[in-house]
Amino acid sequence: MTAPQFDNSYIALPARFFAAAAPAGSPNPQLLALNRPLAARLGLDADWLAGPEGLAMLAGNALPPGAASIAQAYAGHQFGQLTPQLGDGRALLIGEVVAPDGKRFDLQLKGSGPTAFSRQGDGLAWLGPVLREYLDSEFMAAMRVPTTRALAAAATGGIVQREALLPGGILTRVAASHIRVGTFEYFALRGDVEALRALTDHVIQRHFPQAQNPLQLLQAVVAAQAALIAQWMALGFIHGVMNTDNMAVSGETIDYGPAAFMDGYHPDMVFSSIDRRGRYAWAQQPQVAVWNLAQFASCLIPLMGEDEEKAVEEATRAVHAFPQIYQAAWARRFAAKIGLPPSDVAIELVNRLLDLMATSQADFTRSFAGLADGSARDEFLDRADFDAWAADWRAAGPDAALMAAANPLRIPRNHRIEEAIQAAVAGDMAPFQRLEAALTHPFEARPEWADLSRAPAPSERVLRTFCGT
Structure with missing residues (x-):
């Protein structure tokens, strides 16, 4: 059995990019979940990870040789308000690994204790958010949405104080990198052009080697985010905290926190308990992405030549390209959900269907998945209006295979995740394991998973989700 072989590049950057820190450790660790397929993808020895040395690493008790153990510095706009210093307050980058295909990935312990950026927080996580992010991110990966991944979940054996005394947990998170828009903001706010250039x-070297300069980097990040947000929208996904410190420049979904997937559809749906004004509602996500990208663009202006006016014009043009890229990606995703290639006819049909869904609060996932077998009609209150829409839709000649590939049969529904968390807290991981298996095979119709495709009963609905802190 072999320990991870780290090949760290971020710590080669100037020391002001991070703060060294050691994980707090776990008094009585237990490995609750290990993602063996992901370990294989990364070229890691799953048996070593499952053994005593691996558990020591995953629980923050002992890091193998070559580990970095640093907290990254960044700033961020949180709900539109600038915070000049945030940083990893409850996470440690323990190293980077190079997968067999040559791609580089971060390994991070999330919930491993305080750092220099903790801002009076305890730096810990309780088990609920750890398991929620594990399930959400692995479902997204199964749907081929760019995302951070969950390598492992461990119980620490310690207690975390939140609204109550709760069992502690650590998520081992994998990412192409943990560099955020807020990372750029951190140095731009300090006028540190040397750091911005580095x-x-x-x-560019790590994520966008095709980019030859800062403008091309901006264009690449805009395109990546436009494609990503279109995928979110097509799954009814609501991130919940689209702050600039939660937007990864790699184009991955990061920091699930109070993230949720819609049951009943409404464009203004919000779940996050801290989003009291709906800034990050489902329908607002594309506009928020543009706002975040504008902050990113402003950070790059000092690197885009001596002619500041020209640089601003070029950066503005790059950000303003988002709507066109996004709309094209949205059209492809949603047209496929009704079995059609993107066209004016397909988009008109999609928008009509969404209007009907909003009126009926029809289940987002079941409405689209049910088009294939005719069960979608049951999701609507006004069956006559749906029938009229369906007649026009059938006349357009939908492709069943296209629909089947675009519409998952199940999603990480809030009430199912809560059930799995409560069972895990009581010592029973079976519901989590069952849900993990079903969510990582979202297109497979198995009788034993049929109940996981059902919408929640009124008494089961979870309408508020919470950050782990």
């Missing part, structure tokens, strides 16, 4: 060069 960060830009690092991101």
Whole structure:
């Protein structure tokens, strides 16, 4: 059995990019979940990870040789308000690994204790958010949505104080990198052009080697985010905290926190308990992405030549390209959900269907998945209006195979995740394991998973989700 072989590049950047820190450790660790397929993808020895040395690493008790153990510095706009210093307050980058295909990934312990950026927080996580992010992110990966991944979940054996005394947990998170828009903001706010240049060069080399300069990097990040948000929308996914410190420049979904997937559809749906004004509602996510990208663009202006006016014009044009890229991606995703290639006819049909869904609060996932077998009609209150829509839709000649590939049969529904969390807290991981298996095979119709495709009963609905802190 072999320990991870780290090949760390981020710590080669100047020391002001991070703060060294050691994990707090776990008094009585237990490995609750290990993602063996992901371990294989990364070239890691799953048997070592499952053994005593691996558990020591995953629980923050002992890191193998070559580990980095740093907290990254970043700033961020949180609900539109600038916080000049945030940083990893409850996470540690323990190292980077190079997968067999040559791609580089971060390994991070989330919930491993305080760092220099903790801002009076305890730096810990309780078990609920750890298991929620594990399930959400692995479902997204199964849907081929760019996302951070969950390598492992461990119980620490310690107690975390939140609204009550709760069992502690650590998520081992994998990402193409943990560099955020807020990372760029951190140095831009300090006028640190040297650091901005070093960060830009690092991101280009790591994520966008085709980019030849900061403008091309901006264009690449805009395109990646436009494609990502279109995928979110097509799954009814609501991130919940689209702050600039939660937007990864790699184009991955990061920091699930109070994230949720819609049951009944409404464009203004919000789940996050801290989003009291609906800034990050489902329908607002594309506009928020543009706002975040504008902050990113402003950070790159000092690197885009001596002619500041020209640089601003070029950066503005790059950000303004988002709507066209996004709309094209949205059209492809949603047209496929009704079995059609993107066209004016398909988009008109999609928008009509969404209007009907909003009126009926029809289940987002079941409405689209049910088009294939005719069960979608049952989701609507006004069957006559749906029938009229369906007649026009059938006349357009939908492709059943296209629909089947675009519409999952099940999603991480809030009430099912809560059930799995409560069972895990009581010592029973079977519901989590069952849900993990079903969510990582979202297109498979198995009788034993049929109940996981059902919408929640009124008494089961979970309408508020919470950050782990």
